[in-house]
Amino acid sequence: PSDVPLGVKLTDDELANSLNIKMVILITYCANAIIQSTRNDVTLIWIEYLQEYMTFGATLKELVKRRGWLKVPPYYYAPGAPIK
Secondary structure (H helix, E strand, O other): OOOOOOOOOOOHHHHHHHHHHHHHHHHHHHHHHHHHOOOHHHHHHHHHHHHHHHHHHHHHHHHHHHHOOOOOOOOOOOOOOOOO
């Protein structure tokens, strides 16, 4: 790992964000499969997968917040709105 140049290495927050994006995609795929499946046993299998992904996602979110990798965007104020 020390031989990889600094411009090529991904930072920890970039890796965490890409993992979060993949988790969102997996949760979306599971939800679509639940909606589209017609058999109840297949639906239950997808619900189990969804539960595992959401549990892992919640754990990952806590880890990202604790490590300081979660970047909160600035608040949006509409043009012409009074700023409090």
